[in-house]
Amino acid sequence: xxxxxxxxFAGLLASTPLAAQSVEDFPxxxxxxxxxxxxxxxxxxxxxxxxSEWENVTGHQVVIQYQPGAGGAxxxxxxxxxxxxxxxxxGINLPHTILQPMAGxxxxxxxxxxxxxxxxxxxxxxxxxxxxxxxxxxxxxxxxKANPGLxxxxxxxxxxxxxxxxxxxxxxxxxxxxxxxxxxxGPSITAVLGGSTMAGFNxxxxxxxxxxxxxxxxxxxxxxxxxFPDVPTFKELGYDIVGGxxxxxxxxxxxxxxxxxxxxxxxxxxxxxxxxxxxxESAGFALTDIGYDEMDEFVAExxxxxxxxxxxxxIIQ
Amino acid sequence: xxxxxxxxxxxxPFNLVLALVGVVLGTVIGALPGLxxxxxxxxxxPFTFTMDPAAGLIxxxxxxxxxxxxxxxxxxLVNTPGTxxxxxxxxxxxxxxxxxxxxxxxxLATIASVAGGIVGAVALLxxxxxxAKVALAFGPTxxxxxxxxxxxxxxxxxxxxxxxxxxxxxxxxxxxxIGVAVVGGDVRYTMDMQRFLAGIDLTSAIIxxxxxxxxxxxxxxxxxxxxxxxxxxxxxxxxxxxxxPRKFNLxxxxxxxxxxxxxxxxxxxxxxxxAYSEARRSSDDPESFGRGNPDGVIxxxxxxxxxxxxxxxxxxxLGIPGTPPDAIILGALLVQGIKIGPTLFTTDAxxxxxxxxxxxxxxxxxxxxxxxxxxxxxxxxxxxxxxxxAPTVALLTIIxxxxxxxxxxxxxxxxxxxxxxxxxxxxxxxxxPIVLGLVLGSIAEQGFVQTYLIGSASGRLTEMFFMxxxxxxxxxxxLLTLLFPIWSNWKSxxxxxLAQAGEQFADDGTEIAPEPNRRDVPGxxxxxxxVVLGIAMYVGASALSPLGAVFPIAIAAxxxxxxxxxxxxxxxxxxxxxxxxxDMHSGAKRRIALGVVMLAWVLLMPExxxxxxxxxxxxxxxxxxxxxxxxxxxxAIWIVSGALICIGFWWLMANVLLLRMPVGALF
Numbered sequence: 001x002x003x004x005x006x007x008x009f010a011g012l013l014a015s016t017p018l019a020a021q022s023v024e025d026f027p028x029x030x031x032x033x034x035x036x037x038x039x040x041x042x043x044x045x046x047x048x049x050x051x052s053e054w055e056n057v058t059g060h061q062v063v064i065q066y067q068p069g070a071g072g073a074x075x076x077x078x079x080x081x082x083x084x085x086x087x088x089x090x091g092i093n094l095p096h097t098i099l100q101p102m103a104g105x106x107x108x109x110x111x112x113x114x115x116x117x118x119x120x121x122x123x124x125x126x127x128x129x130x131x132x133x134x135x136x137x138x139x140x141x142x143x144x145k146a147n148p149g150l151x152x153x154x155x156x157x158x159x160x161x162x163x164x165x166x167x168x169x170x171x172x173x174x175x176x177x178x179x180x181x182x183x184x185x186g187p188s189i190t191a192v193l194g195g196s197t198m199a200g201f202n203x204x205x206x207x208x209x210x211x212x213x214x215x216x217x218x219x220x221x222x223x224x225x226x227x228f229p230d231v232p233t234f235k236e237l238g239y240d241i242v243g244g245x246x247x248x249x250x251x252x253x254x255x256x257x258x259x260x261x262x263x264x265x266x267x268x269x270x271x272x273x274x275x276x277x278x279x280x281e282s283a284g285f286a287l288t289d290i291g292y293d294e295m296d297e298f299v300a301e302x303x304x305x306x307x308x309x310x311x312x313x314x315i316i317q
Numbered sequence: 318x319x320x321x322x323x324x325x326x327x328x329x330p331f332n333l334v335l336a337l338v339g340v341v342l343g344t345v346i347g348a349l350p351g352l353x354x355x356x357x358x359x360x361x362x363p364f365t366f367t368m369d370p371a372a373g374l375i376x377x378x379x380x381x382x383x384x385x386x387x388x389x390x391x392x393x394l395v396n397t398p399g400t401x402x403x404x405x406x407x408x409x410x411x412x413x414x415x416x417x418x419x420x421x422x423x424x425l426a427t428i429a430s431v432a433g434g435i436v437g438a439v440a441l442l443x444x445x446x447x448x449a450k451v452a453l454a455f456g457p458t459x460x461x462x463x464x465x466x467x468x469x470x471x472x473x474x475x476x477x478x479x480x481x482x483x484x485x486x487x488x489x490x491x492x493x494x495i496g497v498a499v500v501g502g503d504v505r506y507t508m509d510m511q512r513f514l515a516g517i518d519l520t521s522a523i524i525x526x527x528x529x530x531x532x533x534x535x536x537x538x539x540x541x542x543x544x545x546x547x548x549x550x551x552x553x554x555x556x557x558x559x560x561x562p563r564k565f566n567l568x569x570x571x572x573x574x575x576x577x578x579x580x581x582x583x584x585x586x587x588x589x590x591x592a593y594s595e596a597r598r599s600s601d602d603p604e605s606f607g608r609g610n611p612d613g614v615i616x617x618x619x620x621x622x623x624x625x626x627x628x629x630x631x632x633x634x635l636g637i638p639g640t641p642p643d644a645i646i647l648g649a650l651l652v653q654g655i656k657i658g659p660t661l662f663t664t665d666a667x668x669x670x671x672x673x674x675x676x677x678x679x680x681x682x683x684x685x686x687x688x689x690x691x692x693x694x695x696x697x698x699x700x701x702x703x704x705x706x707a708p709t710v711a712l713l714t715i716i717x718x719x720x721x722x723x724x725x726x727x728x729x730x731x732x733x734x735x736x737x738x739x740x741x742x743x744x745x746x747x748x749x750p751i752v753l754g755l756v757l758g759s760i761a762e763q764g765f766v767q768t769y770l771i772g773s774a775s776g777r778l779t780e781m782f783f784m785x786x787x788x789x790x791x792x793x794x795x796l797l798t799l800l801f802p803i804w805s806n807w808k809s810x811x812x813x814x815l816a817q818a819g820e821q822f823a824d825d826g827t828e829i830a831p832e833p834n835r836r837d838v839p840g841x842x843x844x845x846x847x848v849v850l851g852i853a854m855y856v857g858a859s860a861l862s863p864l865g866a867v868f869p870i871a872i873a874a875x876x877x878x879x880x881x882x883x884x885x886x887x888x889x890x891x892x893x894x895x896x897x898x899x900d901m902h903s904g905a906k907r908r909i910a911l912g913v914v915m916l917a918w919v920l921l922m923p924e925x926x927x928x929x930x931x932x933x934x935x936x937x938x939x940x941x942x943x944x945x946x947x948x949x950x951x952x953a954i955w956i957v958s959g960a961l962i963c964i965g966f967w968w969l970m971a972n973v974l975l976l977r978m979p980v981g982a983l984f
Contacts, residue, residue: 032975032977036862037357038641038644039359039509039638039641039642039644039645039648039771040638040641040643040644040645040647040648041644044644045648045651045652046646046650048362048648048649048651049651049652051363051366051652061363061976062365063360064359064362064973065359065723066355066359066361067722067723068515069496069514069515069516069518070496070497070514070515071497071502071721072516073497073515074514074722075512077511077514079726082977088977103502103504104503104504105504105509106497106629107511107514107515108506112347148773150774150775151774152770152774152775157499158498158499158500158501158502159502160863178642178770178771178773178774180457180765180770180771181499181500181501181502181767182499182757182763182769183499183582183763184320184642186581186582186637186638187581187582189637190452190453190455190581190631190635191456191457191635191767192454193453193635194453194454194455194456194765194904195453195456195769196456196457196771208656208658209635209656209658210635210636210658211658211659211660212659213635215656250735279545279651282590283651
């Protein structure tokens with residue numbers, strides 16, 4: 001009887017509301033990490049890399065769930081209706097969460113979302129097939145200048161980072177090219193590999209899985225990537241195209257400031273794990289460490305940058 | 318050969334146990350509509366991190382192939398595809414079950430799934446690198462024509478009712494356009510409602526369109542759901558005797574499944590539909606398809622399980638996942654530090670080949686596992702009293718629709734579409750063309766717009782659409798499928814004419830009901846409504862970007878055209894035909910009561926909580942579906958078991974699949 005009472009008492013203690021516990025103890029149980037896209041994309045793969053380090057860093061597991069729909073908008077529009085105890089977090093992407101609300105009513109505004117950490121970005125890159133006639137970016141630009149509209153670029157989706165890069169490329173290189181949207185990275189890489197389009201604007205990560213079958217002509221990173229030391233950046237070739245898709249972690253707006261900072265710290269800590277860095281970099285991801293304290297400034301800069309892009313895309317006047 | 322030596326690695330006891338457990342788990346999950354292979358694989362991925370890569374892959378692959386197979390149970394027994402891959406299984410599987418051949422249908426599905434799975438896995442084992450080129454040879458044009466080919470199946474599915482079939486397809490295509498468009502990025506036809514932003518979810522639509530009408534009919538009369546079989550059991554020996562002479566159908570369907578599996582984004586549902594369509598075309602007796610022809614089940618089930626092996630080909634060779642479960646498995650491989658790509662088959666040969674052998678073993682294990690689970694599933698469906706069966710199936714539809722996104726909106730949509738489908742079906746608009754339109758719409762649209770963009774860029778638009786070799790092949794196959802029913806119809810009419818010439822008035826007492834050549838007033842009213850819908854679609858398209866507007870405008874025009882055609886055809890017929898008097902007999906009352914209960918269930922769920930609404934609705938549906946009027950003791954047992962079923966599923970979803978369950982005010 002005594003033991004039974006003790007068990008019940010222990011059980012009651014264990015079920016004390018989590019909010020009452022101190023932030024230092026967070027997390028005290030497994031967390032749920034919602035990916036607003038289908039499995040297999042860059043958001044999923046980078047989250048899976050985090051998942052394999054999660055238990056080392058926090059002492060608890062993380063469960064990854066998928067809630068795809070409307071290019072992520074379906075999940076983001078529901079983020080703030082989730083409990084704000086910190087145990088449910090959601091992947092968040094740029095430029096998606098800035099461009100989507102500009103393009104139309106998608107059920108959330110950029111300001112509604114609370115990103116706490118952006119942990120990496122995937123630079124855009126121009127890809128061609130291995131047997132393509134183009135071996136340098138200049139050859140492609142010359143061809144496009146001689147034949148306006150003829151050069152076709154496959155990319156992932158409309159109003160996406162890929163299309164934004166294409167628009168900037170057209171403006172910077174003073175060419176006219178045709179952007180063909182596909183329903184994700186997989187189909188758009190298939191189109192480049194199969195020769196349906198002449199070239200593709202895709203994320204660098206695709207180059208890793210394709211090996212010699214594809215050639216990268218230029219990447220939109222600040223500096224050459226460790227995984228691809230031979231591929232020039234747009235910047236060194238004289239075109240001001242830097243950026244790509246940023247991925248991070250967001251929490252419901254009701255989450256307390258302490259927990260926000262705590263989750264940001266967890267992501268930072270995972271970002272510093274050598275095994276994680278190794279996996280991410282060899283897969284072509286460029287790590288960033290934009291924590292909660294720098295978030296407002298970072299997002300404000302991106303909004304400014306993407307507003308110009310949105311104007312060029314014709315999303316806003 | 319080296320490859321054989323890896324077979325021994327796959328045969329370790331641990332790997333065999335993983336394959337067995339995976340197949341059992343997969344089959345059960347696949348059999349429950351809405352609980353998908355993707356969900357099961359996603360939850361289990363973290364457990365494979367600590368396993369040996371090959372062992373982890375075998376577990377995930379076994380779940381995947383088991384789930385695709387398990388989808389057939391729900392298709393055969395309750396007319397609801399357990400996964401979208403078994404859409405075409407319902408066409409003949411359910412009619413077979415209805416007439417008492419459900420056990421035979423399950424056995425045939427098992428044999429066909431194992432055969433198809435073996436063909437797909439063997440292709441993966443010996444031909445993966447060369448076959449991966451198929452994925453690359455398929456450009457946007459080919460996807461467009463493949464979708465068109467799929468749509469031609471409507472002509473076969475709605476013989477004698479083609480115009481209504483075409484209207485149904487337009488409705489399905491319209492539903493596929495709702496939400497944010499992939500090409501163009503427009504937000505289309507959401508009526509500013511958040512829930513439509515992500516579009517109509519295919520799985521919840523399928524559950525609604527196929528299953529809700531079945532439950533509505535289930536409660537309307539006292540007849541058993543399925544006619545009891547005369548011999549009982551699964552009739553495995555009979556199924557084996559039946560399928561052996563049909564090895565050509567089996568192999569052709571399996572090859573179709575493997576090839577379509579290789580195409581990223583096409584998937585098992587299209588493979589099943591194409592194989593079904595081919596089986597029907599090449600049959601001596603195409604008329605019997607859709608009325609319980611076992612060949613339809615064989616074709617679909619062998620094709621959809623062949624897509625498992627086929628789908629792994631681009632996943633492993635190109636790093637391009639063929640299907641969503643493939644994508645998760647790809648992610649699991651990357652986390653294990655394995656580089657996917659053309660070199661995988663040489664650098665990590667031990668992992669890859671051990672996995673493929675494991676997949677093959679898992680496929681073969683489906684035979685004993687399937688026969689065991691199948692026997693149990695079939696006998697429980699036939700033995701459970703109607704008053705328990707109806708609410709259980711209703712609960713499964715709601716769980717299934719909810720589980721896809723942990724979202725009650727999907728369940729509400731499912732019930733709404735289901736009630737609509739029942740009404741439409743009553744007036745001759747069948748659900749299958751709508752589902753076909755919904756499945757194929759986005760593939761058709763993306764393929765069309767991409768081909769248009771690429772073709773216009775190079776000024777070779779006609780060439781792009783019509784001159785590519787693979788496209789020409791698909792167009793020919795589509796034309797064959799489209800024209801064949803018309804030709805065979807003409808031929809059989811001609812034959813009757815010739816027979817009549819010899820033996821006049823011989824067919825006086827034929828059982829075949831003459832086509833209702835009377836004016837179909839309700840059909841005309843619906844057609845009128847569809848004209849209005851078409852105009853609304855056209856008006857709505859004017860605000861879209863040119864890329865996003867071209868498909869809606871084309872579909873709106875087609876919908877208006879076919880609807881006016883239907884009205885015109887009926888105006889030529891003599892009036893005063895089918896006298897529609899709506900009498901409120903007890904069946905209709907029960908149907909309406911069930912519809913109201915299901916609507917209330919999904920509407921109140923977010924307010925009151927999942928368990929509170931489910932248990933209440935379960936008991937209410939028991940009362941609606943009860944014809945036996947048993948004693949209080951039986952009722953007590955029923956109510957307790959109903960509550961246990963609800964709690965069991967709630968526990969499964971909340972604690973195993975880790976879905977966020979609606980809590981609401983109560984529980």
